[in-house]
Amino acid sequence: MAEELSPVDRRSLVVDHLTIRYYGREVDALRELSLEVDAGELVGVAGRNGSGKSTLALATAGFIPRVVRAKVAGSVTIAGEPLVDSGTGHAGAGGATAARRHRVGIVFPNPANQLSATKVSVREELAFGLENLGIPRAEMEQRIDAVLSRLGIEHLADRPPFALSGGEQQRVAIGSIVAMGMGVLVLDEPTAQLDPLSTEAVGTLLTDLAAGGTAILVAEHASTVLGRTIRCLVLDDGRAVTVDVPGSALGSRTLEPLGLHPPTVVALAELAGVDPGMAWDEATIAAALERRFVRQDGRPPTNRPTDRAPDRVQSWTPVREQQVAGVELRGLTHRYAGGIEALRGVDLRIEPGETVAIVGQNGSGKTTLVKHLNGLLRPTAGSVAIGGRDTGAERIDELASLVGFVFQNPDDQLFNRTVEREVAFGPRNLRLGDAQAARLVDQAIEAAGLQAERTANPYDLNVSGRKLVALASVLAMDPAVLVLDEPTTGQDGPGVDRIGAVVEALQQAGRTVVAITHDMEFAAARFDRIIVMRLGEIIDDGPPVAVFASENHDRLASTGLAPPATARISSRLGLDPFIIDPAELRSLVGA
């Protein structure tokens, strides 16, 4: 008889002195960790990559050691029933274990890999787990209708799951777990691959689910999600550093000793002296800042010292003899097979040595545009010139010596046994001399901060580490133009800083950098110029301070974007000239 579960069966999660060590590893992934999540609570988990967030997610979902083998001490219980038997480190046997594990659901970072890939509508996809649980068809219909309504995705019900955006797929993935009647929901970086609009939607969804009584544990980097939690656990090397309201747990006092920066909004709340419980309330922060605001004749001071910590990468020394190169697109149109016009007569000129961030929601044409820079796509109409050279007829591998392209998914290019060999692959293809290649490999590995991993197998690193290997492997080709596709996805604070430092070092060396990014703070902090795209056209183009200015916020929203926190608060303060650098804002209030 299939087990019947009530969709309103609410259970709480208790982690008690949990220690986990993977087989073959010499250090614990989690150490003596204790945590409770009650029904109706949304609890966050933050920390650097490799701090134990994913291990905690797998353990609390009952996947360790039953599916992912590891030595376990301590216990995880759902409503008092053990997911992992205390002391033995083994999951209980047979049906009892199955019954227990079906009360907790887990959502992973990659939306595409969570779908069954056999269903042709969202409604059927939501039914997949219910079929496996043996739920009668009539009840399936009820549950599916309830989930579609609760998640606000009724409009997706009859659409094919594979044709949805990443954000929509992730909401379907969450819905498929919720439909199974899980009282406890665990999410492992659910917004890692989503754009800001989708991240916000997932955050709202989790808040609503918790309000409906679900116990939720979410491991995240996104401050928009962590800010919605009731409390936040910060992990470091598998240990709990603190469990507190997010405004305190993610504050400078906790994070800076760990080498992490607090989210900008939290830093501004600290600056304004706002209670940590109100750290995500921008109106409160703005009001508090205004009270402390030191105006000179009603205007902000013109002297704006910045106090950004010095970056670890200070310079990039060009090794190949290359001319500096800019980019010129004239009337660039691209139409895919099937007639979809992804670019509509784009005119764009990027000067040599400029750093440009391209932003816009999924489907706005960003990736189509940059794929023309190295010949991955050919114009349907118009032209592309790099360094004054029309690239229309050039092969991709020929253009690789001029334009470096770092793809979003590092696993699409890594195949060598060691990081060093992987990084040397590009220079070898360019047939550079041994000495030149060796210098470039050394410099690229250092720029990406991979000295300690030089002889490691790239696949022994986590995804953020592999992304840095992919970056180094393209840097080692010393291109005149570097294109980065979502470089900060899945990176923690230090990883984002590392990539930002590489961008600035390349610019100092006269290289041109073009990046697609959903990370508005990264775009504002590290790039000279922001290009905003919508439906295959450029709708705004200028320095960050202009693009993110108050009068543009509606235009940004029209392509699914929100300005960075500093810009939003500057807007509330009515600052003129406008400020987007948190350090500048700090200097204004005399901090």
Added chain:
Amino acid sequence: MNEAMGFFVPGSGWLHRLHPHPKLLLVLWGVLAPFLLPIWTLPGLVALAILAALSAGLGRRYLRNLAIGTLPICISILLVNGFFFPGATDFLLTAGPFNLTREGLAFGLPIAGRVVAAVAVTVAFVMSTRPDDLMEALIQRGTNPKLAFVVLSAIQTIPRMLDKANRILEAQQARGVRASGSWAARGRAILPLLGPLVIGSLIDVRERSLALEARAFGAEGIRTAYRVVEARPVDNTVSVAAKVLLVGLIVIVPLRVVGLIGG
């Protein structure tokens, strides 16, 4: 083409309406018949398959898929047999050190014809059958649900792998790998293409297996079905007819062995 739909093309022709189970039995017959029936039946079998597909509205896309599915292998069969048939003496054409022989072609043509006939019915089947309908139909007829899912997933791996291979090729070309031109250049591109394809697929398998587990794929107990594929009376009739045809094929084999049926 996409993952869940595979090679299926939406339509309302009689092949689309036919229940997947009798259709599968007919395909089984259509794949076995070219290899078990006399050689003189081959043109008729090929014509029958193509006519069936066209009458069901599969159209030019069917003919294109059939050409893509058969031309490379048929050309290979004819070239290898035509030029390298052992002991052949009747030369039709000489190209340098190579001779095209009548014996080789006579041997290769029936093989190529059988391949075309078998592929012709298979292409008609995959273009007219929703993969999830096939899975549910098989489960309703007693196939283990997990086995049916695994088989379906394996079929759908093809478009997923093609898509992944394209992305990897782009990423490696962007690092200076030349994927066109000389055979040596193409050969050098194999490892950078295959390495990430294999490793990435293993990572995908791990992520997908965890996600399936999260969806209670390994749950004990009786599975229920959301999508029900109804069988009409005509489907049952076709099913019986297909079974009779399959039995007929099995009977023909010993008759051919003892020489009562030639060709």
